[in-house]
Amino acid sequence: xxxxxxxxxxxxxxxxxxxxxxxxxxxxxxxxAVGETIALLGENGAGKSTLSKIITGVVQxxxxxxxxxxxxxxxxxxxxxxxxxxxxxxxxxxxYVPAMSVADNIMLNRWxxxxxxxxxxxxxxxxxxxxxxxxxxxxxxxRPMTRLRLAERQLxxxxxxxxxxxxxxxxxxxxxxxxxxxxxRLFAIVERLNRDGVGIIYVSHRMDEVYDFSHRVVVLRNGxxxxxxxxxxxxxxxxxxxxxxHDRAPRVGAAPPSTAADAPIAVQxxxxxxxxxxxxxxxxxxxxxxxxxxxYGLRGSGADLVAEGFGGVRPDISGAMTLFGARTDIPRNPIxxxxxxxxxxxxxRKREGLVLKRxxxxxxxxQVMKSLSRxxxxxxxxxxxxxxxxxxxxxxxxxxxxxxVGQLSGGNQQKILLASRVATKPRFLVLHEPTxxxxxxxxxQIHTFLRGIARGGCPTLVVTSDIEEAVDLCDRLIVxxxxxxxxxLTGTDKTQQSAATLAAGDKH
Ligand SMILES: Nc1ncnc2c1ncn2[C@@H]1O[C@H](COP(=O)(O)OP(=O)(O)OP(=O)(O)O)[C@@H](O)[C@H]1O
Ligand SMILES: [Mg+2]
Numbered sequence: 001x002x003x004x005x006x007x008x009x010x011x012x013x014x015x016x017x018x019x020x021x022x023x024x025x026x027x028x029x030x031x032x033a034v035g036e037t038i039a040l041l042g043e044n045g046a047g048k049s050t051l052s053k054i055i056t057g058v059v060q061x062x063x064x065x066x067x068x069x070x071x072x073x074x075x076x077x078x079x080x081x082x083x084x085x086x087x088x089x090x091x092x093x094x095x096y097v098p099a100m101s102v103a104d105n106i107m108l109n110r111w112x113x114x115x116x117x118x119x120x121x122x123x124x125x126x127x128x129x130x131x132x133x134x135x136x137x138x139x140x141x142x143r144p145m146t147r148l149r150l151a152e153r154q155l156x157x158x159x160x161x162x163x164x165x166x167x168x169x170x171x172x173x174x175x176x177x178x179x180x181x182x183x184x185r186l187f188a189i190v191e192r193l194n195r196d197g198v199g200i201i202y203v204s205h206r207m208d209e210v211y212d213f214s215h216r217v218v219v220l221r222n223g224x225x226x227x228x229x230x231x232x233x234x235x236x237x238x239x240x241x242x243x244x245x246h247d248r249a250p251r252v253g254a255a256p257p258s259t260a261a262d263a264p265i266a267v268q269x270x271x272x273x274x275x276x277x278x279x280x281x282x283x284x285x286x287x288x289x290x291x292x293x294x295x296y297g298l299r300g301s302g303a304d305l306v307a308e309g310f311g312g313v314r315p316d317i318s319g320a321m322t323l324f325g326a327r328t329d330i331p332r333n334p335i336x337x338x339x340x341x342x343x344x345x346x347x348x349r350k351r352e353g354l355v356l357k358r359x360x361x362x363x364x365x366x367q368v369m370k371s372l373s374r375x376x377x378x379x380x381x382x383x384x385x386x387x388x389x390x391x392x393x394x395x396x397x398x399x400x401x402x403x404x405v406g407q408l409s410g411g412n413q414q415k416i417l418l419a420s421r422v423a424t425k426p427r428f429l430v431l432h433e434p435t436x437x438x439x440x441x442x443x444x445q446i447h448t449f450l451r452g453i454a455r456g457g458c459p460t461l462v463v464t465s466d467i468e469e470a471v472d473l474c475d476r477l478i479v480x481x482x483x484x485x486x487x488x489l490t491g492t493d494k495t496q497q498s499a500a501t502l503a504a505g506d507k508h
Contacts, residue, residue: 007071009034009199010055010168015065017050017223019407022399024050025061025223032168037190037200039214039231043243043439044411045397046220048203049092052170055201056089057082069168086167090157090174092203092410092437102148103127103141106160130163134189150348151177151299151465158186162193169193171202173410175209176437179299179465180500187213205411205439207236219243244441264289265322266459267428272309272319272330278302279483280317287428287459292451294474295463298503302483304347307432307463311344312337313352323428338367341427345418345434353417356406360398361387363405363416368423390419393449395442410437418446422453429453429460435469447473467496479503 008031015028025047032038040048053059055067057076067074069085076082079089100108103120106127124141131138136155145153154177161169175183183206190200190213204210210217211231219227219242227234227242266289274280280302287293297303308314312331319330323340331337337344346352354363364387387401394415398408405416414437422429434450435443450473454460464470470477477489479502487502489495 006033008032008068009036009070011066011068011071012055013066013068015051015054015067016062017047017054017059018062023223025054025220028065028220028225030218030225030228032199032201034199035194035197036216037194037202037214038216038218039210040201040203040218040220041205041210041239041243042220043397044415044437044442045409046243047223048220049172049409051220052089052091052172052201052203055082055168056087056170058089058091083164083166086165088161088164088166088169090154090161090169090171092172092176099144099146101142101144102138102156105145105156106130106141106163108160127159131159134159134162135185136189149177149299149304151179151182154178155182158189162189166198168199168201171200173203173205173437175204175206177433177465180467182299183209205437205443207239207440210239211236221245240440243439266324267461268322269306270320270322272306272317274302274305274314274317274483276316278305280305281483283319283480283483283485285478285485287461289457289459290455291475292454292460292462292473294470294477295461295480296465296467296470296477296499296503297480299465301480301503303463303465303480304432306480307344307347307430307461310337310342310428310430310461311346311432312342313344313346338424343367343421343424343426343429345421345429345431347432347436349413349417354405354413354420356413357404359402360391360396360405360408360416361401364390364420364423367420386423390423391416394419395445411439411442414438415442415446426458429458430463431460432463433465434462435466443469467499470499471496481505 010032012028012030015025017025028051040051042048050059054061057079060077074085103124107123127141136159138152138155138159148156154174158174174186178186187209194200214231217227217229217231217234217239218225219239221243265286267287269283269285272280272283278300283306295303295306305314305317309317309330312334315332317330321328321330328340331340331342350356361384365383368386384401391398391401396412396415396419398412405413408416414435418434435446438446450460462474471494477494477499478485479487479489479499481503489498
């Protein structure tokens with residue numbers, strides 16, 4: 001409750017940020033009350049992560065702004081300054097120490113003032129207690145961080161921040177890699193923290209979350225605050241107009257006709273198996289030449305393995321496949337996958353997909369050039385045109401093609417990743433979490449574009465944990481649970497409800 005008289009927990013006045021000639025944020029005013037949750041919305045590149053980083057000391061704002069915590073002016077030079085004032089960030093792109101165990105990561109920097117040595121056992125016990133307090137199951141805490149999937153690493157970050165007794169927690173797309181169930185559990189924790197007076201700011205591209213869990217919504221567009229509203233007093237459609245502007249209302253196209261039942265088979269997957277966890281057991285399916293086939297499953301279901309199998313990063317899967325009439329083995333490495341004409345968009349753009357230090361142009365044409373040029377990467381006008389064309393088709397927002405990809409916003413990095421794989425003109429396109437972190441406007445555009453690629457004769461497989469995407473984008477949807485195909489949905493049977501029920505099994 002804000003009555004105008006109480007001092008807000010956090011107050012921003014005229015906050016701006018400029019990089020060289022690029023202005024990223026302008027004149028941001030924002031108040032966060034005690035126990036309040038604000039959803040921060042905006043298109044890819046609108047400035048949400050930058051604002052999150054300013055509040056938490058990762059990035060320093062331009063000089064003319066002001067920031068107050070409980071009425072006292074503050075200036076942060078590093079994240080530890082913000083942490084000292086009780087402000088924690090769960091970043092969009094996770095930083096972690098890969099060689100360390102989960103337990104060590106949770107307890108990192110928390111023992112500095114404690115004298116004496118800590119045994120691994122004590123660290124693990126303390127970390128376990130922290131995780132249980134938060135109500136998140138992280139499995140075996142002595143596993144190294146590298147063995148964890150993105151969603152699990154994100155949960156580790158969440159446990160870490162929450163157990164540090166923060167007064168303000170900023171979550172930058174915390175649920176992008178979480179399942180619906182995990183997101184609900186996270187927001188239950190957020191509500192509990194709110195009741196204890198903690199202020200929360202979270203960035204999300206998921207509208208249902210905004211309505212279920214936030215008190216207020218702040219919308220950024222091109223680095224300016226364009227709306228600051230009580231969530232329950234605004235509609236979904238109004239928020240989208242604020243995000244995109246009146247001139248760019250979202251296009252909701254009707255789905256093109258689905259593939260005929262007697263369509264020829266372009267890709268046949270034959271009896272894929274993997275022992276160990278997650279497992280695969282007798283997975284077989286096929287794709288028609290012009291269809292978008294989806295695979296949906298909860299975390300640990302094995303759905304991920306199928307995408308990785310096609311990408312050549314899962315040599316531990318046994319089985320065979322037939323691509324356009326030719327029987328072949330599962331590719332044993334990424335180069336073998338590419339030679340088969342398979343383009344694989346990995347789930348983790350930062351770890352596997354992009355070279356962040358390289359330019360937008362290099363990332364866009366790298367895979368094409370490797371296959372076309374005997375002279376390595378040579379940049380002619382042709383490559384530049386190709387890169388510019390791809391950037392435009394995927395609606396990438398950037399200032400120059402020679403800008404490092406690492407400088408782009410998360411959603412724009414995702415678009416570059418997609419574009420770079422599509423650029424190879426594959427015979428078979430395999431996408432793993434294709435629109436993770438992409439805003440609602442661009443997401444629709446990308447879905448339309450992918451459907452177009454499939455209709456043009458490139459069968460497209462989409463492995464996604466985003467149930468809305470699974471149902472909206474795919475012509476046909478296969479549901480995987482515990483390594484097995486448990487159902488196939490098409491036509492009017494293809495609903496979020498039926499997919500969720502199949503994926504969860506009879507357990508509840
Ligand atoms: N170090 C930098 N140098 C130059 N420009 C930068 C730098 N860091 C960020 N930017 C630019 O600032 C703008 C805002 O980026 P930001 O990451 O805040 O967007 P965002 O709203 O979080 O988007 P997304 O939804 O895609 O995550 C982008 O255009 C980005 O390219
Ligand atoms: Mg961001």
